[in-house]
Amino acid sequence: MRLRNKTALITGAGAGMGRAASLLFAREGAKVAAVDCAPETGEETVSLIRQAGGEAFFIRADVACPAGAEAMIREAAARWGRLDILFNNAGIVVQGSVEDTSEEEWDRQIDINLKGVFLGCKYAVPVMRAQGGGVIVNMASVAGIIGIRNRAAYSASKGGVIGLTRAVAADHVGDNIRVNCICPGTIETPSLRDRIASAPDPAAARRQYESRQPIGRLGTPEEIAEAALYLASDAAAFMTGNALAIDGGIAEIM
Numbered sequence: 457m458r459l460r461n462k463t464a465l466i467t468g469a470g471a472g473m474g475r476a477a478s479l480l481f482a483r484e485g486a487k488v489a490a491v492d493c494a495p496e497t498g499e500e501t502v503s504l505i506r507q508a509g510g511e512a513f514f515i516r517a518d519v520a521c522p523a524g525a526e527a528m529i530r531e532a533a534a535r536w537g538r539l540d541i542l543f544n545n546a547g548i549v550v551q552g553s554v555e556d557t558s559e560e561e562w563d564r565q566i567d568i569n570l571k572g573v574f575l576g577c578k579y580a581v582p583v584m585r586a587q588g589g590g591v592i593v594n595m596a597s598v599a600g601i602i603g604i605r606n607r608a609a610y611s612a613s614k615g616g617v618i619g620l621t622r623a624v625a626a627d628h629v630g631d632n633i634r635v636n637c638i639c640p641g642t643i644e645t646p647s648l649r650d651r652i653a654s655a656p657d658p659a660a661a662r663r664q665y666e667s668r669q670p671i672g673r674l675g676t677p678e679e680i681a682e683a684a685l686y687l688a689s690d691a692a693a694f695m696t697g698n699a700l701a702i703d704g705g706i707a708e709i710m
């Protein structure tokens with residue numbers, strides 16, 4: 457087991473990659489605090505972990521809300537006496553170019569995807585420093601590396617996550633806190649399925665998502681969960697400040 461005796465808090469644990477990572481981390485021995493703003497799906501993730509023999513509990517929180525973010529870290533650390541791993545995964549996709557993104561949409565996108573990561577790090581760092589160290593994994597995106605059409609605010613939020621990851625890693629390398637982020641390509645999650653279903657021609661939208669990745673298919677939540685596990689585990693003990701692209705080659709090859 458790669459996370460034996462570790463405690464982990466995972467945001468956005470109710471669906472997609474957050475759920476896949478919650479299940480995998482628990483299977484690898486971690487006790488999981490599953491955080492989501494949607495209680496039903498978050499509780500469902502906890503039930504799935506328990507059914508498989510793992511240990512988990514649910515915390516309802518909106519990661520963009522400072523009081524909520526502080527409370528989730530405090531609650532997880534209090535429950536187990538320490539917080540070894542924080543996976544800032546929760547995020548949303550606001551579609552649009554700069555022209556057709558409203559200021560409200562921009563603020564909402566940045567609040568959840570970037571400020572949410574900032575708040576998670578802000579409140580986890582003192583806990584991790586006091587216990588002698590910890591690991592933070594942030595969810596960025598290939599959209600933070602390359603320019604993606606119709607994703608202006610989203611790309612900005614994810615580029616921000618990459619920069620923030622490196623800054624937090626630099627500030628806290630001496631506290632024995634490792635901080636890395638993951639940059640997935642297009643992954644088949646509930647959020648992506650919704651975007652495909654709401655496109656004017658869903659079959660064409662799916663083909664377009666698949667074909668823009670050189671590998672020619674969508675990624676799976678489990679493939680990204682494996683990367684999160686690697687970064688969270690001692691196998692990545694020499695790695696900090698890194699942005700790990702797992703994207704079917706989208707940012708690397710043509």
Ligand SMILES: NC(=O)c1ccc[n+]([C@@H]2O[C@H](COP(=O)([O-])OP(=O)(O)OC[C@H]3O[C@@H](n4cnc5c(N)ncnc54)[C@H](O)[C@@H]3O)[C@@H](O)[C@H]2O)c1
Pocket residue numbers: 467468469470471472473474491492493494497517518519520545546547548549568572595596597598639640641642643644645646647648
């Ligand atoms: N799906 C992709 O192709 C893709 C690619 C690259 C990066 N990402 C990123 O990966 C992360 C997870 O994406 P997904 O596709 O699994 O999404 P998803 O929508 O399938 O799941 C996201 C979960 O986060 C929760 N959530 C949303 N806003 C929240 C908030 N403010 N506070 C707490 N919980 C909140 C939702 O309730 C949901 O359970 C996001 O940060 C996303 O931007 C997704």
